[in-house]
Amino acid sequence: MEEEYKYRYNKLPITPTIIEDLIIGLFNGKTVKRDEIVTKVLNHHKINGGLPPEAKDFSRSVKRALENMAKKEWVTNRSYGFWEVNKRDLPVIEDNEGQEEDVTKVEEIPAHAVYGNGISAVYLYYFDSYKKLSLLQNNRTWPCKIGRTDRDPIIRILSQVSTALPETPTIEYIIKTDDASLLETMLHSILKVRGKQIENSPGLEWFDTNPDEVIELVDFANKKLLDS
Known part of the structure; x- marks a missing residue:
């Protein structure tokens, strides 16, 4: 044996x-x-x-x-x-x-979409349990994390969620850009004005929104940057 x-x-x-x-x-x-x-x-x-x-x-x-x-x-x-x-x-x-079929590896946490090019990135992820609960309550928004990084976004997200959280995040998309700080600031500012920032959350990057709303804001922000 x-x-x-x-x-x-x-x-x-x-x-x-x-x-x-x-x-x-x-x-x-x-x-x-x-x-x-x-x-x-x-x-x-x-x-x-x-x-x-x-x-x-x-x-x-x-x-x-x-x-x-x-x-x-x-x-x-x-x-x-x-x-x-x-x-x-x-x-x-x-x-x-x-031997462990239920363990999710980092390679199995792909972003649904990757946009743009650049040396840094803005990313959006959420936990599916929050999305399901919101949809059951007929709400079309749920807690989403919008952050930025100058290195590999998947590794960055792993470092945030690997400390005692039982659920694998859904990475909706990664937006590559040469100025992630500016793009992130614009997104956060608009969502704050709309009253979307979640109070008492772990950090200042959680918003009651959804991927469709945020990607529309990204398009708006990019247009403003091109027009400036």
Whole structure:
């Protein structure tokens, strides 16, 4: 009978030391993209019973772990965003991700639509349970998060929702632009004037709206920027 896999960090929050250990175990002898490391390390930890990270920005924790490992010559930065993991005489961790059908990976959280081009992005996501409740109450709006980022939007959203929330977010769309700060400010300002900002929410980026209303505002904002 095959011995049951026992995860040594079960019921423990993921820490920088654990991140380093998992990077070696999962990727030793491979060259991988940092985004893949972020995704797979966190998924492996959670799938096997580990607790979410206490740090809000998990991808930054991974970046620091890689930098620390580079000092110890356990990893090498081969090119921008790609790391070679090479520490001898360590076993590879058994990957049990395929045994958990109910666990959602980051790759399975696609945005429904991606618009535009640029080095930054504005995104809109929500939780489907809130949408369903609103529609049952004959309301056409529900809590939506409108934020911005200068890095990978999916990783940014993961860092926000991976700390104890049981539901996977629906990412309605990502709008790429060269000035996400300006676009986000315009959207927030219009929604605030309309009385859409949700009071007592975790942060100032939650609004009682829907994707159709926001995309209309994006078109309006873009027209204003072109006319200015």
